[in-house]
Amino acid sequence: MRAEDWPGMGNLRDVQIRNWLATGKPVAKADGDGLTFTLSAKGTASWVLRYRVAGAKSQKEITLGRYPDLTLAAARKLAAEYRVKVQQGTDVAVEKRRAKNETARAWTVQRLSDAYFENAAGKLSPLTIKGRRQQLRDYALPKIGRFHAAEVSGGDVVDVVEAAASKSGHVARLVLIALREVFAFGVARHVMSDNPCAHVKASAVIGTRKANRTRIMLTEAELRTLLPKADCIGRSNGLMLRILLATGVRIGELVGAEWSHVDFERRQWTIPAANIKGRKMEAERGEEVKDFVIPLSDPALGWFRDLEAIAGGSRFVLPIRKRHGGVEGARPMSATAINAAFNRLAAEMGEHCRRFTPHDLRSTARSQLGALGVDLLIAERCLNHALGGLVAVYDQHDYMAERRQALDLLGRFLVACESGQGWNVVQFGKVAAA
Incomplete structure (x- = not known):
């Protein structure tokens, strides 16, 4: 016109x-x-x-x-x-203005968090997404899930964080991080004009962070008392404890394991890069992210076979027995359930073994590798620790043969501890190049 x-x-x-x-x-x-x-x-x-x-x-x-x-x-x-x-x-x-307000009110915190996780798929690791879902589900959404996202105040956030802090200061900090990310997504989507977490500091709400707890490295004497009683918390939990000691993996890596990752013929377990802690930051820096292949000793391989029989056809190595969606074993165990099982074991052990966490078993594996004479570089590679400086730049060798020898030695040591057999320190030898 x-x-x-x-x-x-x-x-x-x-x-x-x-x-x-x-x-x-x-x-x-x-x-x-x-x-x-x-x-x-x-x-x-x-x-x-x-x-x-x-x-x-x-x-x-x-x-x-x-x-x-x-x-x-x-x-x-x-x-x-x-x-x-x-x-x-x-x-x-x-x-x-009224129409804009009505649109904003349609975005509740629950709806915004759902949209955030949908957007995060493929950008965050599955373990990060799982953790944040749990933090919001347990602590934030019951309190503010029905609130209009644009109307959430800093005081509302403080209430959520304080409630979470009554359970754990660490959990409260994770809840605040999750909320900050969700509301930042809301600001980017123009669902809300400001992030209510912007001026909420965890230290001001729940106090300064406590000093990091000293890691526990279980001694040979403690292992000799602990391993024979490991199954008192259930066979699958006992097997899980042994595998954590024999491989030195993080608990999240074992919880996320699926049977498609375990190759019984090649005697190895592959941890996808998405399940490995810290790999997200490497990817953001543009670095190549790789899966991590763990050679399995004969004892570890046997423990995996026992878990396979218990899993009952679930795709997960450690499935929960509770039905989800009408299917038993459709979800893996949670770290919370594993911690509870280890607490029960510690109570059973009494003064014979110090109370430990799943990560303490990783520390124990590393400590025992050193005690068995395994070279520092090989021991660090067994735990998939990042090797800084020029080593990380120039040494791209995966030390698969050396790691297999080291973990075989560790496996035999753990079996000796459980069976009550004597153990003489075996000098770890270099593996000849093929």
Whole structure:
């Protein structure tokens, strides 16, 4: 439709607007009948409609949209539609604000968190997503899940963090991190204007972080007392404990293990890169992320076979027995359940063995590798520790043969501890190049 067909409009031309944009100087030019083209000092070009509601003393205005997304012809048409509403007594600016508020209210914290996790799939590791889901599900969503995301305040966040801190300061910090990420996603999506976590500091809410707990390395004497009683917390839990000691993996890596990752013929277990702690940061730095292959000793291989028989066809190495979606074993065990099992074992052991965590078993494996004479570099590679400096740059060898020899030695040592057999330190030897 031509400009002259719009009564009272038609002062501007597209060529004029392009010239103003080219100069970059702020302008405000009327097209007529209240429609104005504006160009800000920052270069934002917009259409504004100025109008006066019947009975009102002052003039009001509403932003119709940005140029060139909203062309000159489209701006004139939209302005004409708005003026019809104004003539009918509607305050179009108020109407637009109400519509925006209704849209924002449709975004509850629950809906926003669901959208966040959907967006995070493939960007965050499955273990990170699982952890954040659990933190929000257990501590945040029961309190603020039904709140409109745009109306959540810093005080609401503090209430959630304080409630989580009554269980664990560490958990409270994780909950705050999860909420901060979800609300940052909401700001990016224009669901909310501000992040209510922006000025909430964990140290101010729950105090400063306690000093890191000293890692426990179980001694040979403790292992000789512990391993024979490992099955008192259930056969699968006992097998899991032995595998953690024999491989030195993190608990999350074992919990996430599936039978497709275990190759019985080649006697090895592959941990996908997505399940390995810290690999997300490496990927963000543009570094190549690789799966980690663990050679399995004969004892470890046997313990995996026993777990396979217990798993009952589940794809997970450590499935939960509780039905999920009508299927038993459809989900893996949680780290919380494993910690509880280890606490029961510690209570059973009493003074004969110090209380330990799953990560302490990783520390124990590393300590015992050193005690068995395994070279520092090989022991670190057994635990998939990052090798800093020039070693990480120039030494790309995976030391598979050396790691297999080291873990075979560790496996035999653990069997000797469990069976009560004597053990003489066997000097770890170099593996000849093939």
